Amino acid sequence: xxxxxxxxxxxxxxxxxxxxxxxxxxxxxxxxxxxxxxxxxxxxxxxxxxxxxxxxxxxxxxxxxxxxxxxxxxxxxxxxxxxxxxxxxxxxxxxxxxxxxxxxxxxxxxxxxxxxxxxxxxxxxxxxxxxxxxxxxxxxxxxxxxxxxxxxxxxxxxxxxxxxxxxxxxxxxxxxxxxxxxxxxxxxxxxxxxxxxxxxxxxxxxxxxxxxxxxxxxxxxxxxxxxxxxxxxxxxxxxxxxxxxxxxxxxxxxxxxxxxxxxxxxxxxxxxxxxxxxxxxxxxxxxxxxxxxx
Amino acid sequence: xxxxxxxxxxxxxxxxxxxxxxxxxxxxxxxxxxxxxxxxxxxxxxxxxxxxxxxxxxxxxxxxxxxxxxxxxxxxxxxxxxxxxxxxxxxxxxxxxxxxxxxxxxxxxxxxxxxxxxxxxxxxxxxxxxxxxxxxxxxxxxxxxxxxxxxxxxxxxxxxxxxxxxxxxxxxxxxxxxxxxxxxxxxxxxxxxxxxxxxxxxxxxxxxxxxxxxxxxxxxxxxxxxxxxxxxxxxxxxxxxxxxxxxxxxxxxxxxxxxxxxxxxxxxxxxxxxxxxxxxxxxxxxxxxxxxxxxxxxxxxxxxxxxxxxxxxxxxxxxxxxxxxxxxxxxxxxxxxxxxxxxxxxxxxxxxxxxxxxxxxxxxxxxxxxxxxxxxxxxxxxxxxxxxxxxxxxxxxxxxxxxxxxxxxxxxxxxxxxxxxx
Numbered sequence: 001x002x003x004x005x006x007x008x009x010x011x012x013x014x015x016x017x018x019x020x021x022x023x024x025x026x027x028x029x030x031x032x033x034x035x036x037x038x039x040x041x042x043x044x045x046x047x048x049x050x051x052x053x054x055x056x057x058x059x060x061x062x063x064x065x066x067x068x069x070x071x072x073x074x075x076x077x078x079x080x081x082x083x084x085x086x087x088x089x090x091x092x093x094x095x096x097x098x099x100x101x102x103x104x105x106x107x108x109x110x111x112x113x114x115x116x117x118x119x120x121x122x123x124x125x126x127x128x129x130x131x132x133x134x135x136x137x138x139x140x141x142x143x144x145x146x147x148x149x150x151x152x153x154x155x156x157x158x159x160x161x162x163x164x165x166x167x168x169x170x171x172x173x174x175x176x177x178x179x180x181x182x183x184x185x186x187x188x189x190x191x192x193x194x195x196x197x198x199x200x201x202x203x204x205x206x207x208x209x210x211x212x213x214x215x216x217x218x219x220x221x222x223x224x225x226x227x228x229x230x231x232x233x234x235x236x237x238x239x240x241x242x243x244x245x246x247x248x249x250x251x252x253x254x255x256x257x258x259x260x261x262x263x264x265x266x267x268x269x270x271x272x273x274x275x276x277x278x279x280x281x282x283x284x285x286x287x288x289x290x291x292x293x294x
Numbered sequence: 295x296x297x298x299x300x301x302x303x304x305x306x307x308x309x310x311x312x313x314x315x316x317x318x319x320x321x322x323x324x325x326x327x328x329x330x331x332x333x334x335x336x337x338x339x340x341x342x343x344x345x346x347x348x349x350x351x352x353x354x355x356x357x358x359x360x361x362x363x364x365x366x367x368x369x370x371x372x373x374x375x376x377x378x379x380x381x382x383x384x385x386x387x388x389x390x391x392x393x394x395x396x397x398x399x400x401x402x403x404x405x406x407x408x409x410x411x412x413x414x415x416x417x418x419x420x421x422x423x424x425x426x427x428x429x430x431x432x433x434x435x436x437x438x439x440x441x442x443x444x445x446x447x448x449x450x451x452x453x454x455x456x457x458x459x460x461x462x463x464x465x466x467x468x469x470x471x472x473x474x475x476x477x478x479x480x481x482x483x484x485x486x487x488x489x490x491x492x493x494x495x496x497x498x499x500x501x502x503x504x505x506x507x508x509x510x511x512x513x514x515x516x517x518x519x520x521x522x523x524x525x526x527x528x529x530x531x532x533x534x535x536x537x538x539x540x541x542x543x544x545x546x547x548x549x550x551x552x553x554x555x556x557x558x559x560x561x562x563x564x565x566x567x568x569x570x571x572x573x574x575x576x577x578x579x580x581x582x583x584x585x586x587x588x589x590x591x592x593x594x595x596x597x598x599x600x601x602x603x604x605x606x607x608x609x610x611x612x613x614x615x616x617x618x619x620x621x622x623x624x625x626x627x628x629x630x631x632x633x634x635x636x637x638x639x640x641x642x643x644x645x646x647x648x649x650x651x652x653x654x655x656x657x658x659x660x661x662x663x664x665x666x667x668x669x670x671x672x673x674x675x676x677x678x679x680x681x682x683x684x685x686x687x688x689x690x691x692x693x694x695x696x697x698x699x700x701x702x703x704x705x706x707x708x709x710x711x712x713x714x715x716x
Contacts, residue, residue: 001641001645002712048648049648049651079715079716103716105714105715149714150714151710151711210706211703211707212703212704212706212707212708228637228641233641281638282638284639285637285645287642289593289646290595290607
């Protein structure tokens with residue numbers, strides 16, 4: 001529900017499973033372009049809480065002007081600044097403190113596996129897991145020492161290679177201090193009905209660890225019983241749906257299947273019997289109270 | 295020969311740093327009673343819920359009390375009961391008396407469930423407790439004292455209710471009498487009792503919308519005493535509605551303004567948001583109020599109806615904006631699990647409050663408190679809640695057990711993200 005706008009620092013710096021996709025070299029945009037984007041984003045911000053800026057697309061600490069970019073966010077009136085980072089640079093307490101002092105209040109990092117052997121293997125970067133966890137913990141401890149509220153969140157791109165590990169990834173994220181885990185199904189060849197129990201287990205693991213798990217790329221059908229975890233409940237999906245799903249009663253509230261999902265995957269879905277009533281309840285969650293001016 | 299005074303230990307298990315205002319009132323009133331003078335000696339013990347029951351008992355037993363009085367709320371009840379059980383075994387002759395919102399409305403049940411407890415004081419405690427002490431001093435039967443539920447052998451007997459105190463000024467101020475020393479930044483002042491609202495989940499109104507006020511002179515004197523105490527830079531009020539009437543808000547602002555100018559502020563006062571406009575916000579600012587707490591608790595139409603709450607979204611937003619315009623921080627509260635709400639009403643409430651952007655959003659799970667309308671109607675409205683003293687709702691007709699836990703975790707993550715800002 002808390003909206004962030006992505007400002008791209010570059011491209012190719014996103015951590016992903018190298019068995020699913022080839023590594024691409026990182027390219028960085030120049031600071032003036034980024035700051036121009038920032039200005040546009042802040043200027044176009046609606047009346048929801050914010051502006052909230054997520055600096056993403058490339059590793060922020062690889063950008064030579066990251067301090068200047070963060071300072072620009074603050075100067076333009078950003079309320080929340082999030083770094084989408086592997087966090088390894090934050091292992092130094094001095095760096096963590098200066099990042100917080102500079103105005104960063106949200107840190108998002110990516111986990112591909114719950115332990116070093118899985119994570120490092122999938123991203124093909126030895127030592128990445130330990131460096132990330134160390135950086136995240138140092139960031140959280142530095143904020144705690146300064147009595148500054150921050151939020152740590154984890155992004156988990158789910159593919160065939162880490163599907164069975166995602167409940168454990170949630171535990172690792174919770175131990176690292178994350179209050180929010182975003183699971184995104186990124187592998188169109190995942191058999192979603194088969195994947196659903198693992199994703200449901202990850203959601204349950206989050207509940208018992210007091211860490212919220214939000215799922216993208218999962219339609220309502222296979223998520224029966226744990227629909228509240230689906231991102232579509234919290235963010236309108238109209239116009240964002242992938243083409244593979246047939247229109248159904250949940251059409252304008254459901255985010256649909258993962259990009260690239262095939263007909264065979266979709267065919268295994270069933271539309272819930274009470275889909276109309278459910279869609280109407282989801283709609284109600286988006287409606288302002290009577291008498292309020294939206 | 296000099297009579298040995300009855301030794302009374304008044305004990306509260308508070309949140310860390312706080313001292314019990316309720317026990318302050320009890321002691322100040324009892325000490326003002328001629329009939330108890332030199333016949334009763336008091337000691338007050340403010341501990342925290344974090345202290346192990348064994349050490350609570352140790353501290354009390356070191357006083358060798360004849361009577362122990364505990365102030366009991368839902369959040370400290372289990373700790374109190376645990377301490378009582380140890381006290382009963384270690385010093386059987388000590389009379390154990392409980393009072394407070396957790397035990398008063400269910401006095402007989404409490405005595406049945408906790409053999410270590412001798413007496414429960416129901417309702418407003420000052421006069422009843424003082425009279426009970428007179429009864430104990432003179433060796434009479436406690437269960438004849440109005441407002442008391444006590445044991446008569448194997449039987450549990452409730453004396454008739456005691457009427458509420460008409461003139462609150464007859465209750466000495468805990469601060470002005472010296473019973474309570476203002477606690478650094480954690481002191482509370484009470485300017486009236488009662489609540490104009492009858493929200494079904496709340497015990498504040500105690501079944502009536504009657505408001506009883508302390509006099510302006512008394513309130514002014516208390517404000518001066520607390521605000522000028524060494525080390526105090528902020529304090530608060532326990533009043534259910536700080537902006538009860540414009541006139542009242544005006545004289546409170548008059549009383550508080552000189553202290554505000556010295557940098558002593560009031561924090562976290564509860565307000566009716568729909569009755570705040572620019573003029574009221576300006577008065578709160580003049581009073582040095584730095585933060586307020588308010589509802590809406592829910593925005594779901596059915597839950598509002600079931601809870602006997604009114605809600606005007608447009609005026610609520612205008613109130614929040616008026617306060618933000620004068621730099622007053624606003625905390626908005628939501629309750630998860632009110633009957634009539636389903637999960638999407640709760641999500642809708644969170645979403646709407648985010649867009650109102652008050653500054654702080656705080657959600658909590660419904661507690662079905664003893665003595666409330668919801669407690670009386672819990673079966674009718676289908677609430678399942680914990681049998682213990684926490685009274686936290688387990689599930690409702692609209693929200694399953696699992697979804698209740700999901701909403702709690704989701705809301706906590708959302709609130710954390712919302713607070714993490716510049």
